[in-house]
Amino acid sequence: MTFGYVFKKLIKNPIAFIGLLLLLGFIIMAVWAPVFAPVPENARDPYMIPRDGFSAVPVPPNEDHILGTTEGQYDIFYGIIWGSRTAFRIGVVITLFTTLMGIMVGSVAAYYGGWIDEVLMRITEIFQTFPFLLTAITLTSVLQAVYGRGEAGALIYSAKILAFLTFGHSLAEKINPIQLTILTGMISIIMFGWMTIARVTRGNILTVKNYEYAIAAETIGAKNLRILFRHLMPNAIFPVLVIASMNIGSYVLTFAALSFLGLGAQRGYADWGQMISFARNWIPSLAEYSHIVIYPGMAILLFVLAWNLVGDALRDILDPRMRGTK
Amino acid sequence: MTNDNSKVMVRVENLKKHFPIKKGVFGNKQVGAVKAVDGVSFDIYQGETLGLVGESGCGKSTTGRTLLQLYKPTAGKVYYHDQDLTDIKPEEMRQNRRNMQMIFQDPYASLNPRMTIGQIISEPLVVHGLGDRKERLAQTEELISKVGLNPFFKDRYPHEFSGGQRQRVGIARALALRPEFIVCDEAISALDVSIQAQVVNLLEDLQEEFDLTYLFIAHDLSMVKHISDRVAVMYLGKLVELTERQELYDNPLHPYTQALLSAVPIPDPIKEKQRNRVILTGDVPSPSHPPEGCNFNPRCPIAEDICRREDPEWRMAAPGHWVACHLVN
Numbered sequence: 001m002t003f004g005y006v007f008k009k010l011i012k013n014p015i016a017f018i019g020l021l022l023l024l025g026f027i028i029m030a031v032w033a034p035v036f037a038p039v040p041e042n043a044r045d046p047y048m049i050p051r052d053g054f055s056a057v058p059v060p061p062n063e064d065h066i067l068g069t070t071e072g073q074y075d076i077f078y079g080i081i082w083g084s085r086t087a088f089r090i091g092v093v094i095t096l097f098t099t100l101m102g103i104m105v106g107s108v109a110a111y112y113g114g115w116i117d118e119v120l121m122r123i124t125e126i127f128q129t130f131p132f133l134l135t136a137i138t139l140t141s142v143l144q145a146v147y148g149r150g151e152a153g154a155l156i157y158s159a160k161i162l163a164f165l166t167f168g169h170s171l172a173e174k175i176n177p178i179q180l181t182i183l184t185g186m187i188s189i190i191m192f193g194w195m196t197i198a199r200v201t202r203g204n205i206l207t208v209k210n211y212e213y214a215i216a217a218e219t220i221g222a223k224n225l226r227i228l229f230r231h232l233m234p235n236a237i238f239p240v241l242v243i244a245s246m247n248i249g250s251y252v253l254t255f256a257a258l259s260f261l262g263l264g265a266q267r268g269y270a271d272w273g274q275m276i277s278f279a280r281n282w283i284p285s286l287a288e289y290s291h292i293v294i295y296p297g298m299a300i301l302l303f304v305l306a307w308n309l310v311g312d313a314l315r316d317i318l319d320p321r322m323r324g325t326k
Numbered sequence: 327m328t329n330d331n332s333k334v335m336v337r338v339e340n341l342k343k344h345f346p347i348k349k350g351v352f353g354n355k356q357v358g359a360v361k362a363v364d365g366v367s368f369d370i371y372q373g374e375t376l377g378l379v380g381e382s383g384c385g386k387s388t389t390g391r392t393l394l395q396l397y398k399p400t401a402g403k404v405y406y407h408d409q410d411l412t413d414i415k416p417e418e419m420r421q422n423r424r425n426m427q428m429i430f431q432d433p434y435a436s437l438n439p440r441m442t443i444g445q446i447i448s449e450p451l452v453v454h455g456l457g458d459r460k461e462r463l464a465q466t467e468e469l470i471s472k473v474g475l476n477p478f479f480k481d482r483y484p485h486e487f488s489g490g491q492r493q494r495v496g497i498a499r500a501l502a503l504r505p506e507f508i509v510c511d512e513a514i515s516a517l518d519v520s521i522q523a524q525v526v527n528l529l530e531d532l533q534e535e536f537d538l539t540y541l542f543i544a545h546d547l548s549m550v551k552h553i554s555d556r557v558a559v560m561y562l563g564k565l566v567e568l569t570e571r572q573e574l575y576d577n578p579l580h581p582y583t584q585a586l587l588s589a590v591p592i593p594d595p596i597k598e599k600q601r602n603r604v605i606l607t608g609d610v611p612s613p614s615h616p617p618e619g620c621n622f623n624p625r626c627p628i629a630e631d632i633c634r635r636e637d638p639e640w641r642m643a644a645p646g647h648w649v650a651c652h653l654v655n
Contacts, residue, residue, distance in 0.1 A: 212436035218396055220450040220499065221423035234440045 009317045019309025030084040037081040049074040070292040071278040082270035091248040099244045102197025110205035139188035185264040204236035242315040249307030272296045336370040341402035362388040364563035375540040377554030385563040390509040427500035431512035433492035437484040444480030450502040469498040490521035562621040569647040
């Protein structure tokens with residue numbers, strides 16, 4: 001099962017092909033964002049959507065703004081193009097962390113077993129009992145308040161690490177207040193997003209652990225970590241990667257929900273969820289100003305769809321037994 | 327082989343392995359135990375092949391694995407050259423693994439599908455830090471040809487090989503550390519008959535070349551007869567009989583051994599017709615609820631009262647002939 005084989009199968013599968021095309025489109029959008037939507041000369045931050053005036057009333061698509069402007073005259077086209085970068089950054093970094101955490105917890109629990117397994121799995125279940133979105137909302141607002149008081153060193157440190165991975169800032173740099181709200185949102189999602197991966201990893205490792213090659217590795221005198229990383233992980237990891245690929249889309253969706261409630265990205269930031277939140281004030285007259293919710297909404301929809309299609313196809317290719325099940 | 331001058335390499339004393347059956351919210355209440363191995367004692371002499379036979383589920387493989395400390399024994403001792411393996415630090419045991427290896431039953435499950443056979447065979451050298459890259463490569467190629475494969479195959483993955491070839495890879499891995507003792511855990515059971523003969527011959531050749539000692543676990547009596555010097559018979563977690571191969575096949579003392587041997591077909595139609603079969607009734611009892619007294623008593627054709635009350639003692643009935651039965655003098 002080489003990478004080339006998987007890729008060939010992906011191309012041949014029509015559904016996966018659509019997903020890959022969509023993804024490719026988003027990647028092109030993100031990489032060449034400054035070409036599609038040039039940054040105005042006096043801009044403070046390219047991720048802040050440029051405004052054309054300060055009128056509250058949205059303007060429908062016209063020559064200057066091909067997708068129109070939303071409340072406060074933010075350019076929708078610019079926001080969607082630069083928002084693709086935000087989406088990739090947020091989705092990939094959150095998935096990276098939740099997957100790593102899940103794999104670590106799950107594999108340690110499964111490999112060592114006994115009370116370690118009991119404790120780790122009970123903790124996992126406790127985290128699972130929290131309603132995900134509500135917890136993320138609460139935690140985000142709490143973290144922002146805590147950070148504002150500058151008390152929690154651990155929080156500041158994890159925010160800096162995230163800032164490094166998401167925006168490429170060095171660890172010494174002070175966190176940009178525009179990005180702070182995004183980072184706290186990401187921390188909340190990460191803290192409550194790792195459990196599924198942990199459980200799937202644990203289940204797979206438990207299966208693989210009883211295969212004779214795992215026992216053979218012990219017989220030749222391999223140490224614990226070697227058995228775990230060389231023999232168990234490579235054989236247990238594929239279903240986890242499938243889930244991770246689907247998660248990228250759903251984390252972007254969750255983050256959009258946070259932004260929509262005003263907790264994720266700040267007002268005016270190039271983030272799709274944040275752009276939709278402008279529409280909250282125009283719900284009675286949405287028939288007139290439908291463009292303020294349709295275009296950013298389409299971006300989110302297609303982004304999530306792309307990852308789901310690719311993930312679904314990956315699952316079929318990597319595990320033919322799962323075909324047709326959900 | 328087994329005169330008094332032979333050197334004991336491995337001594338197993340009253341070895342037990344019970345797997346707990348747990349219940350309760352936190353899995354902390356033990357409601358019983360599967361007595362997979364329930365007190366076995368035997369010696370393995372330097373250079374011999376000790377066959378270990380029994381039905382599936384009787385604890386043969388568990389004995390082999392507990393002996394190599396892959397399972398932590400519940401009780402009992404395993405001495406390897408007078409060193410008690412049950413009572414040493416994990417790191418010491420890890421070092422000891424250079425001397426004792428294992429060949430596994432299922433050639434499809436015993437090789438990591440994501441490693442090439444070259445990596446699989448050289449891994450023992452890597453984990454014990456033996457040789458540099460070049461030396462390891464040379465050794466790997468030598469091992470591959472030693473087990474009758476083409477060294478050219480070293481970059482291929484296990485799924486590109488047949489069952490017999492994979493088993494040869496497993497043997498090469500076991501040989502890599504130049505051990506003196508190898509547990510062959512049903513090493514040929516999963517193979518076609520024609521391949522079985524090849525692999526058994528290979529094992530015999532290697533034994534001669536490297537001075538190996540085998541614990542040969544199997545359920546095929548004719549194969550065990552072919553390869554073993556002595557044979558031990560196991561039933562429901564306990565040894566019932568242990569003696570020289572010829573003595574066991576000519577003069578079995580335990581009723582279970584007699585029943586087992588009577589089931590071996592004779593490749594001679596006239597003799598085969600006259601063969602007197604002892605048909606056992608009933609099933610093997612559950613190892614979590616072994617019967618009172620002798621484990622074999624519910625199925626034994628000659629069981630008496632004492633068999634239902636008392637555990638038979640493991641004793642030497644004749645020189646070098648061990649048996650556990652009340653009714654053998």
